[in-house]
Amino acid sequence: xxxxxxxxxxxxxxxxxxxxxxxxxxxxxxxxxxxxxxxxxxxxxxxxxxxxxxxxxxxxxxxxxxxxxxxxxxxxxxxxxxxxxxxxxxxxxxxxxxxxxxxxxxxxxxxxxxxxxxxxxxxxxxxxxxxxxxxxxxxxxxxxxxxxxxxxxxxxxxxxxxxxxxxxxxxxxxxxxxxxxxxxxxxxxxxxxxxxxxxxxxxxxxxxxxxxxxxxxxxxxxxxxxxxxxxxxxxxxxxxxxxxxxxxxxxxxxxxxxxxxxxxxxxxxxxxxxxxxxxxxxxxxxxxxxxxxxxxxxxxxxxxxxxxxxxxxxxxxxxxxxxxxxxxxxxxxxxxxxxxxxxxxxxxxxxxxxxxxxxxxxxxxxxxxxxxxxxxxxxxxxxxxxxxxxxxxxxxxxxxxxxxxxxxxxxxxxxxxxxxxxxxxxxxxxxxxxxxxxxxxxxxxxxxxxxxxxxxxxxxxxxxxxxxxxxxxxxxxxxxxxxxxxxxxxxxxxxxxxxxxxxxxxxxxxxxxxxxxxxxxxxxxxxxxxxxxxxxxxxxxxxxxxxxxxxxxxxxxxxxxxxx
Amino acid sequence: xxxxxxxxxxxxxxxxxxxxxxxxxxxxxxxxxxxxxxxxxxxxxxxxxxxxxxxxxxxxxxxxxxxxxxxxxxxxxxxxxxxxxxxxxxxxxxxxxxxxxxxxxxxxxxxxxxxxxxxxxxxxxxxxxxxxxxxxxxxxxxxxxxxxxxxxxxxxxxxxxxxxxxxxxxxxxxxxxxxxxxxxxxxxxxxxxxxxxxxxxxxxxxxxxxxxxxxxxxxxxxxxxxxxxxxxxxxxxxxxxxxxxxxxxxxxxxxxxxxxxxxxxxxxxxxxxxxxxxxxxxxxxxxxxxxxxxxxxxxxxxxxxxxxxxxxxxxxxxxxxxxxxxxxxxxxxxxxxxxxxxxxxxxxxxxxxxxxxxxxxxxxxxxxxxxxxxxxxxxxxxxxxxxxxxxxxxxxxxxxxxxxxxxxx
Numbered sequence: 027x028x029x030x031x032x033x034x035x036x037x038x039x040x041x042x043x044x045x046x047x048x049x050x051x052x053x054x055x056x057x058x059x060x061x062x063x064x065x066x067x068x069x070x071x072x073x074x075x076x077x078x079x080x081x082x083x084x085x086x087x088x089x090x091x092x093x094x095x096x097x098x099x100x101x102x103x104x105x106x107x108x109x110x111x112x113x114x115x116x117x118x119x120x121x122x123x124x125x126x127x128x129x130x131x132x133x134x135x136x137x138x139x140x141x142x143x144x145x146x147x148x149x150x151x152x153x154x155x156x157x158x159x160x161x162x163x164x165x166x167x168x169x170x171x172x173x174x175x176x177x178x179x180x181x182x183x184x185x186x187x188x189x190x191x192x193x194x195x196x197x198x199x200x201x202x203x204x205x206x207x208x209x210x211x212x213x214x215x216x217x218x219x220x221x222x223x224x225x226x227x228x229x230x231x232x233x234x235x236x237x238x239x240x241x242x243x244x245x246x247x248x249x250x251x252x253x254x255x256x257x258x259x260x261x262x263x264x265x266x267x268x269x270x271x272x273x274x275x276x277x278x279x280x281x282x283x284x285x286x287x288x289x290x291x292x293x294x295x296x297x298x299x300x301x302x303x304x305x306x307x308x309x310x311x312x313x314x315x316x317x318x319x320x321x322x323x324x325x326x327x328x329x330x331x332x333x334x335x336x337x338x339x340x341x342x343x344x345x346x347x348x349x350x351x352x353x354x355x356x357x358x359x360x361x362x363x364x365x366x367x368x369x370x371x372x373x374x375x376x377x378x379x380x381x382x383x384x385x386x387x388x389x390x391x392x393x394x395x396x397x398x399x400x401x402x403x404x405x406x407x408x409x410x411x412x413x414x415x416x417x418x419x420x421x422x423x424x425x426x427x428x429x430x431x432x433x434x435x436x437x438x439x440x441x442x443x444x445x446x447x448x449x450x451x452x453x454x455x456x457x458x459x460x461x462x463x464x465x466x467x468x469x470x471x472x473x474x475x476x477x478x479x480x481x482x483x484x485x486x487x488x489x490x491x492x493x494x495x496x497x498x499x500x501x502x503x504x505x506x507x508x509x510x511x512x513x514x515x516x517x518x519x520x521x522x523x524x525x526x527x528x529x530x531x532x533x534x535x536x537x538x539x540x541x542x543x544x545x546x547x548x549x550x551x552x553x554x555x556x557x558x559x560x561x562x563x564x565x566x567x568x569x570x571x572x573x574x575x576x577x578x579x580x581x582x583x584x585x586x587x588x589x590x
Numbered sequence: 591x592x593x594x595x596x597x598x599x600x601x602x603x604x605x606x607x608x609x610x611x612x613x614x615x616x617x618x619x620x621x622x623x624x625x626x627x628x629x630x631x632x633x634x635x636x637x638x639x640x641x642x643x644x645x646x647x648x649x650x651x652x653x654x655x656x657x658x659x660x661x662x663x664x665x666x667x668x669x670x671x672x673x674x675x676x677x678x679x680x681x682x683x684x685x686x687x688x689x690x691x692x693x694x695x696x697x698x699x700x701x702x703x704x705x706x707x708x709x710x711x712x713x714x715x716x717x718x719x720x721x722x723x724x725x726x727x728x729x730x731x732x733x734x735x736x737x738x739x740x741x742x743x744x745x746x747x748x749x750x751x752x753x754x755x756x757x758x759x760x761x762x763x764x765x766x767x768x769x770x771x772x773x774x775x776x777x778x779x780x781x782x783x784x785x786x787x788x789x790x791x792x793x794x795x796x797x798x799x800x801x802x803x804x805x806x807x808x809x810x811x812x813x814x815x816x817x818x819x820x821x822x823x824x825x826x827x828x829x830x831x832x833x834x835x836x837x838x839x840x841x842x843x844x845x846x847x848x849x850x851x852x853x854x855x856x857x858x859x860x861x862x863x864x865x866x867x868x869x870x871x872x873x874x875x876x877x878x879x880x881x882x883x884x885x886x887x888x889x890x891x892x893x894x895x896x897x898x899x900x901x902x903x904x905x906x907x908x909x910x911x912x913x914x915x916x917x918x919x920x921x922x923x924x925x926x927x928x929x930x931x932x933x934x935x936x937x938x939x940x941x942x943x944x945x946x947x948x949x950x951x952x953x954x955x956x957x958x959x960x961x962x963x964x965x966x967x968x969x970x971x972x973x974x975x976x977x978x979x980x981x982x983x984x985x986x987x988x989x990x991x992x993x994x995x996x997x998x999x
Contacts, residue, residue, distance in 0.1 A: 284612065288619055313948070320949030522958065524949050530657055560618065564625020571626070572633050575853055578860035579660070581867075 027067040029348045030302050037064065042355055050279040054253055057276075057356065061256030065221075070119045072220040074144070075185055076256055077110030083230045084251045085159070086178045087237045087244035090171045095159050102248045104152045111148040115141035171238060178234040186227045189220055194423030222262030224420055228387055230255050233269040235391055242270050250277050257358075259349040263342070265363040265383035272358070280357030292553070292567070293351030299570045300344030303577030304539060307532025308337040310581065314526040316500055321521025327510050330525060331497045335489075336536060338496065339367065342381070362552075368492070369547045371484035372445075373437040376492060388417050410442070411435035421499075426507065430498040437491060531577035538569060630853070638852045647671050647680040658852050660783040661859030665845040667785055668778075672815050683811050686734025686777060686788030690810070692745040695755060702728035705973075706749075706756065706905075708742035709733045709763025712912045712956065716763065719959075719966030730757060734788050736781065738771030739764045741790035743892045744803065750899050759973060760900040762893070763910045764925060766917035766945070767955075770870055772885050773836035775806045780837050782862050787814055792834050793888050801891050806830040836882075839865055875920045890928035897934040909936040910969060913945045915955060935972055942968050 121133035315330035346363035370376035377385045393413040399406045418431015501507045512518040641658045671680040698704035707717045717729035777786030791803035817823035831838040842862040848854035874881040900907035922938040929936045943950040943961040950961045
């Protein structure tokens with residue numbers, strides 16, 4: 027179910043209406059069911075993956091604490107997991123795509139061989155796990171806690187690795203073996219990538235790691251944890267929530283305030299405006315250049331890359347805005363994911379402003395455990411590079427994402443080298459906007475130029491570097507990266523112009539969005555238009571809605587980050 | 591450390607109204623809503639006024655004037671485009687009508703080898719490139735904007751039945767993106783943003799495999815003019831569309847009060863596009879039009895009958911399968927088998943220029959001049975080496991249908 031679809035808004039209307047009339051404990055049940063319906067809309071079969079992650083991480087969370095899982099908790103988790111296998115994998119859900127008549131229903135109820143095997147495996151797994159857990163009578167030792175967290179990391183990454191990276195690594199290994207003259211057997215599997223698997227896997231994983239680190243206590247109620255994993259607004263494309271932030275909001279009664287609802291509605295409009303009017307309006311123009319296999323003009327490449335920078339920002343931050351807006355309707359605040367990223371003056375600042383929930387996740391669970399910047403300079407550079415390479419790989423199973431991650435890592439290393447380590451990735455405990463990096467950054471360079479000149483200059487220069495990163499990200503092959511780079515550098519003759527014209531809504535939208543972002547930057551405050559006088563606010567909302575309606579005739583494009 | 595709540599709270603926008611009481615807050619929300627509605631209505635009115643269509647339909651409106659009118663109902667657009675008299679009509683009103691395009695007698699210049707080509711702008715460009723490459727050739731072009739095979743075939747049939755002058759080479763161009771229009775009877779519904787009023791028959795197959803054509807009640811621009819002022823005739827035409835046009839949709843077609851609002855027009859445009867895409871997807875073009883198997887059968891029958899009749903008049907038939915962007919090789923998949931089975935010469939353009947490479951297309955969806963030239967050269971090769979005396983190109987070692995075979999299997 028796409029946020030920019032009519033089906034979603036019908037779904038949201040139903041969920042919201044039910045939410046308003048139900049008491050608190052039923053609200054959570056309803057939100058949990060809604061999460062599963064929302065995700066099951068893509069493919070019901072993948073609900074099992076979420077159920078498995080939920081059950082394993084909940085149980086491990088409990089085991090790592092000084093608590094023993096009660097029989098009730100064990101039974102709940104067991105029945106939930108077995109029920110999920112039975113419900114999502116045994117019927118032939120694909121049969122219902124053809125209709126709901128007699129023959130299709132008969133096909134639906136025909137048990138699936140794979141489903142039955144998974145069900146049997148799940149039952150065996152649950153029995154063994156229950157027997158083992160029952161045998162545990164003492165609080166866990168440090169060694170055992172380490173074992174548990176390794177299990178959690180292994181299970182989550184195994185799912186992620188199999189569904190997302192299996193074919194990628196098989197292909198890469200095949201190519202490597204072929205390069206040395208060996209023709210290996212084809213191990214490729216037709217694996218379908220579950221939507222948003224990276225997001226909910228990281229979210230769930232952060233819970234067990236935080237419990238392991240004793241940053242948070244485990245939640246004792248299975249259904250609360252299930253809701254934390256399956257809370258639908260941020261489920262498939264973030265923000266990647268942390269248990270410490272989201273779980274308390276889900277477990278205590280919420281009071282819906284008018285101001286929060288209004289903020290939510292404004293965020294939904296803003297998010298739809300970014301996605302429908304701007305990102306979808308730009309997409310065909312960008313695709314026309316990157317889908318071309320022949321030579322294209324230099325200006326096309328430059329313009330398409332610049333436009334892709336805007337497209338991916340509007341696409342992704344649009345999703346985050348809608349997710350945050352929808353969540354506000356339920357009285358739940360999600361973390362901020364974008365903070366005027368294209369006003370960054372250097373790569374370090376960029377990663378404090380772009381996809382904040384992922385960069386802070388990588389920082390907390392990868393960069394810092396690797397040693398962060400505490401070791402030698404060489405070690406720090408290695409840590410930075412490795413973190414960004416894996417961050418790149420997180421985005422997708424393709425070498426251009428790895429290259430993009432490496433490029434971002436190189437930019438961070440280069441920047442660290444130039445600033446002599448005074449400006450690095452945000453350190454532990456640094457609040458994301460608390461560093462006040464909006465004007466001037468954390469480092470006060472020796473000023474050769476006045477601020478009013480150096481700041482826009484630094485922003486422009488970094489935007490240029492950032493755009494080249496997006497070229498790596500968007501390109502579909504190494505050959506294209508090489509060809510486009512050679513053309514941009516003038517090593518290759520420019521070809522004909524093939525770029526399609528961006529939609530009118532996108533051109534109007536970019537103008538309005540640039541104005542709003544600049545205004546926010548100048549005022550050092552997001553959504554600063556809420557300070558405007560009401561007639562001006564009304565005029566802005568009307569303009570956004572008008573351009574959004576203009577954009578409704580753009581061909582809808584799936585959110586870019588769904589594939590991650 | 592987690593960004594946790596600090597990242598949320600610090601990210602919150604200015605709470606300029608955080609200190610307001612509930613009643614005052616509610617009042618502010620209502621006020622903001624009111625202002626939004628007032629400004630939205632003002633924008634609607636202002637944009638409608640500034641970007642209204644030119645009073646004279648013959649003058650071309652600016653791109654923004656057209657943009658804000660794409661969502662006007664088809665009937666609303668027709669009432670604007672069709673004048674009281676033919677000289678007041680917009681140019682598009684006169685395009686593509688069968689009696690006008692196909693009944694005209696044009697002779698070839700003396701000393702030139704003439705060929706007739708039926709189709710649309712793509713086939714016209716190919717013909718131009720062919721005559722440019724070989725000045726010994728001359729073309730006679732029959733077609734309509736984005737015309738489907740049923741229009742081209744009806745045009746050919748008309749000339750055949752009326753025993754008009756036939757060139758020794760008869761070429762039929764079939765455009766991949768127009769194959770879906772075989773389920774229509776006019777250029778109105780599938781391009782509702784810029785409707786093309788010309789009509790043509792929709793063909794079906796009888797029990798014994800004969801082609802049966804159903805022609806709508808309106809056959810000329812003048813018929814259309816009359817019908818627009820005669821509610822009975824207009825209703826009859828609408829019933830024709832509702833009955834025979836797969837893409838007909840009443841809310842998109844009929845003029846109503848929403849034509850007066852820019853916002854309503856834009857919403858109708860989006861809705862119309864969505865409907866069009868849904869219905870096009872339901873045909874499953876990529877899967878050999880499995881959603882409407884009649885399309886493949888009728889197209890096959892049209893192509894075979896075209897070749898039989900052309901041969902009966904002593905002409906060499908040739909079919910060009912023009913595979914434009916977004917349709918892959920779907921056309922080849924359905925059209926090549928009957929063509930091969932009946933030994934009809936054909937060329938699938940996907941063997942020359944890839945439909946998946948945007949570098950082969952210009953902004954309006956046509957091939958680039960270079961791509962058209964490549965296709966024209968391939969057509970000339972296929973027609974026979976006797977027409978190649980003026981070409982500075984190596985003679986082919988093999989005709990292109992072998993390449994078609996390779997790609998199709």
